Amino acid sequence: MNITLAKAEKAIAAAKQKAVAIDTKMNIAIVDGGANLVAFVRMDGAWLGSLDISIKKAKTARFFDMNTGIVGSLSQPGGSLYNIEHSNNGLITFPGGIPIKNAQGEIIGAIGVSGSSVENDHTVAEAGASTF
Amino acid sequence: MNITLAKAEKAIAAAKQKAVAIDTKMNIAIVDGGANLVAFVRMDGAWLGSLDISIKKAKTARFFDMNTGIVGSLSQPGGSLYNIEHSNNGLITFPGGIPIKNAQGEIIGAIGVSGSSVENDHTVAEAGASTF
Amino acid sequence: MNITLAKAEKAIAAAKQKAVAIDTKMNIAIVDGGANLVAFVRMDGAWLGSLDISIKKAKTARFFDMNTGIVGSLSQPGGSLYNIEHSNNGLITFPGGIPIKNAQGEIIGAIGVSGSSVENDHTVAEAGASTF
Amino acid sequence: MNITLAKAEKAIAAAKQKAVAIDTKMNIAIVDGGANLVAFVRMDGAWLGSLDISIKKAKTARFFDMNTGIVGSLSQPGGSLYNIEHSNNGLITFPGGIPIKNAQGEIIGAIGVSGSSVENDHTVAEAGASTF
Numbered sequence: 070m071n072i073t074l075a076k077a078e079k080a081i082a083a084a085k086q087k088a089v090a091i092d093t094k095m096n097i098a099i100v101d102g103g104a105n106l107v108a109f110v111r112m113d114g115a116w117l118g119s120l121d122i123s124i125k126k127a128k129t130a131r132f133f134d135m136n137t138g139i140v141g142s143l144s145q146p147g148g149s150l151y152n153i154e155h156s157n158n159g160l161i162t163f164p165g166g167i168p169i170k171n172a173q174g175e176i177i178g179a180i181g182v183s184g185s186s187v188e189n190d191h192t193v194a195e196a197g198a199s200t201f
Numbered sequence: 202m203n204i205t206l207a208k209a210e211k212a213i214a215a216a217k218q219k220a221v222a223i224d225t226k227m228n229i230a231i232v233d234g235g236a237n238l239v240a241f242v243r244m245d246g247a248w249l250g251s252l253d254i255s256i257k258k259a260k261t262a263r264f265f266d267m268n269t270g271i272v273g274s275l276s277q278p279g280g281s282l283y284n285i286e287h288s289n290n291g292l293i294t295f296p297g298g299i300p301i302k303n304a305q306g307e308i309i310g311a312i313g314v315s316g317s318s319v320e321n322d323h324t325v326a327e328a329g330a331s332t333f
Numbered sequence: 334m335n336i337t338l339a340k341a342e343k344a345i346a347a348a349k350q351k352a353v354a355i356d357t358k359m360n361i362a363i364v365d366g367g368a369n370l371v372a373f374v375r376m377d378g379a380w381l382g383s384l385d386i387s388i389k390k391a392k393t394a395r396f397f398d399m400n401t402g403i404v405g406s407l408s409q410p411g412g413s414l415y416n417i418e419h420s421n422n423g424l425i426t427f428p429g430g431i432p433i434k435n436a437q438g439e440i441i442g443a444i445g446v447s448g449s450s451v452e453n454d455h456t457v458a459e460a461g462a463s464t465f
Numbered sequence: 466m467n468i469t470l471a472k473a474e475k476a477i478a479a480a481k482q483k484a485v486a487i488d489t490k491m492n493i494a495i496v497d498g499g500a501n502l503v504a505f506v507r508m509d510g511a512w513l514g515s516l517d518i519s520i521k522k523a524k525t526a527r528f529f530d531m532n533t534g535i536v537g538s539l540s541q542p543g544g545s546l547y548n549i550e551h552s553n554n555g556l557i558t559f560p561g562g563i564p565i566k567n568a569q570g571e572i573i574g575a576i577g578v579s580g581s582s583v584e585n586d587h588t589v590a591e592a593g594a595s596t597f
Contacts, residue, residue: 073245103367104513106252109241113205117237132514146542149583155555157517249368250396253421278410291419319413338509370516373505377469381501 070171071101072178076201077108080169080180084197088112088184095184095193096123099169102177104131112184119183125159126166126181126194132157134176137166138191165190167198177201202303203233204310208333209240212301212312216329220244220316227316227325228255231301234309236263244316251315257291258298258313258326264289266308269298270323297322299330309333334435335365336442340465341372344433344444348461352376352448359448359457360387363433366441368395376448383447389423390430390445390458396421398440401430402455429454431462441465466567467497468574472597473504476565476576480593484508484580491580491589492519495565498573500527508580515579521555522562522577522590528553530572533562534587561586563594573597 077099088095094115099108106127111120129137141162143150154160164187169178182194209231220227226247231240238259243252261269273294275282286292296319301310314326341363352359358379363372370391375384393401405426407414418424428451433442446458473495484491490511495504502523507516525533537558539546550556560583565574578590 074242075245078242101367103249103365103369105243105249105367106241107243109238110206110210111237111239113207117235120238129514133512150559151537151541152548152550152558153518155550156521156557157514160514248397250393250421250424254417257420273415277415284416286416286419292416293420294416295414338506342506367513369507369513370505371507373502374470374474375501375503377471381499384502 070175070177072099072107072169074107077178080197080200081108081110083200084180084182084193085110085112087193087196091189091192093185093189093193095182095190096120097193097197098123098127098181100127100131100179102131104128107178115184122161122183123165123181125161126183127179128157128181129160129162130166130168130179130181131176132160134168136164137162137181138164138187163187165194167194169198169201171201202307202309204231204239204301206239209310212329212332213240213242215332216312216314216325217242217244219325219328223321223324225317225321225325227314227322228252229325229329230255230259230313232259232263232311234263236260239310247316254293254315255297255313257293258315259311260289260313261292261294262298262300262311262313263308264292266300268296268300269294270296270319295319297326299323299326301330301333303333334439334441336363336371336433338371341442344461344464345372345374347464348444348446348457349374349376351457351460355453355456357449357453357457359446359454360384361457361461362387362391362445364391364395364443366395368392371442379448386425386447387429387445389425390447391443392421392445393424393426394430394432394443394445395440396424398432400428401426402428402451427451429458431458433462433465435465466571466573468495468503468565470503473574476593476596477504477506479596480576480578480589481506481508483589483592487585487588489581489585489589491578491586492516493589493593494519494523494577496523496527496575498527500524503574511580518557518579519561519577521557522579523575524553524577525556525558526562526564526575526577527572528556530564532560532564533558533577534560534583559583561590563590565594565597567597
């Protein structure tokens with residue numbers, strides 16, 4: 070099972086709506102089960118550096134099938150996964166990446182959002198992921 | 202002047218419509234005036250390797266403000282731009298990338314399309330670019 | 334549908350057997366439907382530089398769902414896909430990469446082989462792909 | 466002296482058996498004395514992001530001829546090897562990588578394992594390394 074473009078676009082639309090509702094400008098990326106990009110949008114005026122971060126968040130969430138912030142809680146100095154960010158051509162391990170599951174609970178992709186505080190990034194990613 | 206996300210999405214919608222009309226499955230990328238990605242979609246079943254190619258075509262078209270195929274005609278063995286593809290982390294110089302201009306004729310971004318023959322790629326890119 | 338490790342190992346075993354039969358030493362790589370590595374072996378004494386080539390051949394075959402040599406026939410100077418090798422962090426477009434299909438004809442991965450002449454590479458890849 | 470493919474495959478088989486015994490899904494990589502990949506397997510359902518990590522763990526263990534976790538204990542903030550992970554195209558310095566020695570105690574390669582807790586990764590790597 071893999072995410073379809075139609076569903077990815079629905080998730081992006083929901084995420085964009087939430088971004089507007091909380092007055093933020095976001096980069097939003099969706100990857101499929103193979104961690105390859107399916108769809109991406111950068112809202113007008115969103116941070117340029119967040120382009121790559123949103124894609125890396127989506128990939129990171131699919132690489133380890135968990136929210137990116139969980140990886141980050143383990144990659145701190147002294148943590149069991151310290152500096153895991155050096156793998157896979159660069160991970161982003163703070164919040165804003167969430168795996169996407171189908172109705173059967175199977176992971177079919179992931180969403181990554183970047184452009185504001187990590188709390189806001191996570192909120193917008195959640196809005197996108199919850200359309201499934 | 203820079204392309205807006207709303208216009209990029211309009212261009213992608215037009216390109217997708219053309220892709221369906223000619224029975225192809227495309228990767229479609231739009232970059233802004235800074236050659237940075239604004240929007241991207243991969244149609245279901247489109248070649249995975251064309252993901253990167255569509256983005257590189259869009260960037261190449263904006264890097265040199267011309268259709269990618271024109272760059273390619275100059276980068277052949279013996280040509281004046283031989284192996285220019287080694288620059289900028291990799292160019293793609295066959296057809297499918299087209300600069301996008303506003304009503305005043307100013308370049309505000311570019312579209313890159315990949316997933317079929319280069320003729321079809323160019324046709325779909327043209328459908329997207331002509332929405333401006 | 335994605336290739337399983339058990340099937341990938343069966344394909345590698347068949348490819349190794351063929352490599353021995355024709356007196357060659359090969360690098361053999363299998364990727365899944367997402368073009369991510371599933372299994373790899375380097376036979377004793379095989380060219381070290383063929384390690385990366387075998388993986389890139391497998392990825393290239395999955396990226397475009399065709400034998401790598403077909404891509405190469407289109408990427409020659411003057412060809413429609415000239416210098417496509419600059420995409421996707423480097424393609425290898427001479428023979429030795431073949432898509433792998435399941436019984437229903439769906440592509441579930443690819444095999445890449447490198448270590449001898451491209452004819453021999455293709456023969457060994459074929460031995461692996463034909464186990465499906 | 467260098468590890469042979471036959472011995473690498475024996476080590477991978479032992480590591481896989483241990484991975485199954487402790488109910489984990491692992492990526493397992495073996496490199497030779499030159500830190501170049503000899504064999505690799507990704508068990509069905511193993512984390513995709515652990516593919517690269519397992520290879521980097523094996524390379525790191527051979528680069529410095531010690532368990533990866535020892536490098537990690539020196540690369541913490543304030544440590545003598547702080548941020549050594551930036552070298553060699555990315556190291557992984559938490560447990561799961563172990564040098565492989567022959568009967569004479571000479572290092573002939575290394576194994577890297579990733580896919581579960583670092584304790585489990587190390588346990589599975591140990592199962593592979595102890596076949597020598």
